């Protein structure tokens with residue numbers, strides 16, 4: 501009779517051993533064209549290498565999307581979820597820098 505377990509149950513910390521996904525991966529990378537939820541890649545010769553960190557452009561795009569989704573723009577006064585607009589009411593095509601600061605994404 502043996503009461504020593506042959507296989508200990510796997511601790512939850514080990515099962516969740518993968519590092520948390522970077523929030524910027526939720527959007528497509530405008531730099532290397534990695535799809536949403538895919539890691540950024542870099543071309544070296546014929547192969548595509550997965551990068552551990554998202555491209556700067558992807559981080560930038562994510563910060564912009566995050567600010568647009570969550571912050572009221574102090575500059576053009578649009579509500580969260582609404583794109584920034586110019587004083588003439590036309591879309592700005594980007595967000596005002598003040599909005600990104602408002603969103604608390606100073607990085």
Ligand SMILES: [Zn+2]
Pocket residue numbers: 529530531532533534539540541554555558
């Ligand atoms: Zn990328």
Ligand SMILES: [Zn+2]
Pocket residue numbers: 573574575576577578584585595596599
């Ligand atoms: Zn704005």
